Structure formats: structure tokens, C-alpha cells
Amino acid sequence: MRITVLTGLICSVIFIAVKMVFYFTQPTGYDITALVLINLFLLIAAIGIGLFIQKMRDTEESNGLRDIKNGMTAGVPYALIVGTFLYFYYAKIDPEFHQHKLAEREYAIDQQLNAPGGVAKIKKENPDLEVLSKEEIKEQAMNSARSTLNATATLVVTLLGLIVMSAMNSIFITIIYRRIVFRPRKKPETLDSPSE
Secondary structure (H helix, E strand, O other), rough: OOOOHHHHHHHHHHHHHHHHHHHOOOOOOOOOOOHHHHHHHHHHHHHHOOOOOHHHHHHOOOOHHHHHHHEEEEHHHHHHHHHHHHHHHHHHHHOOOHHHHHHHHHHHHHHHHHHOOHHHHHHOOOOHOOOOHHHHHHHHHHHHHHHHHOHHHHHHHHHHHHHHHHHHHHHHHHHHHHHHHHHOOOOOOOOOOOOO
């Protein structure tokens, strides 16, 4: 197995372990900001460590495109495993997460609609809602929230986000490695001593 793929797999297993620890201990409740940052850090670590080890093992000079491809071979397996895990996590292990987020969204919609002049303000901002009643506006907003707060939507957003991030980070890390870390050393010029 290629080292880049292996680092992607190891980092994805680390993320799964961290996510399950967060699930059992609930240190941040329903706030997932810390987990998102850990997820992005582990993606960057998978690409950076995998590409570094691969370049140390290479016996021939590689070009930038090959380095980017090697970075992607760490990032894409990470994205696939984490995305698939999150789908099953939100569908089977913690379905209450999305229910909680829907309840929060419903509360925010109610606050907006029940505020003085709230319905008029919403209708002014969205001309499509002009003919709808307060209940119809709430139902439309909740339908929109339900379509984005489910396990399938989480899978799609996670896969797209992580694959785009792995491509961008592969390019960025390749540039850093080629320009700074693995920059070809200049050979010292030898001065010929003048012949006598």
C-alpha cells in the first residue's frame, strides 16, 4: 500500500476516534466547530505527512504534478472514509443532532416571524413570499431546513468540501515542499587554481 494512502487511512481513523470520544463525552454539546477544525487539521496532516514521506522515499526527481497527485492520494481516501462515516453517524448513531438543529432553526424562524413587523420585513426582503401567510412562510422555511439538515446532505457537503480542500491543500503543500523544504541545493562552485 502506498504511504500516502496509508496516512490518509490513519488520519481518518483518528478523526473517527475523536468524533466518537466527543459523542460519548459531549464536551461542546451540539457545537461542532472544534470537530470541523480537527477534521481540517487531520486532512492537512494526512496530505503533508504522506507527501513528505513519499518525497523522502523517492529515488528519482519528481515533478510538481506528480507531487500534487501524491497529495491527492492521501486526501481523497480520507474524504471518502470520513464522509461515509459521517453519513452513518448522523443516520444511525446520533440522529438527534439534526433534530436538535431543526428545533433551533424552528425557534429562530418563530422569533423572526413573531417580532414586531417581522412578517412585513420578510415579505419585503423576499417578493416571492408576498402572497403567503405567516404559517406558509414558516412551513416553506422549515422544508428548506429539512432538506439541508439530514444525513444525505451532510454526506454530499462533506465529500465536496473535503475533496476540494484536499486538492487546494495538495497544491499548496506541494509548492511549500518544492520551494522551501526540498529545494535543490546549489552546488558550490569550485575555483580552479591558476596553473603556474
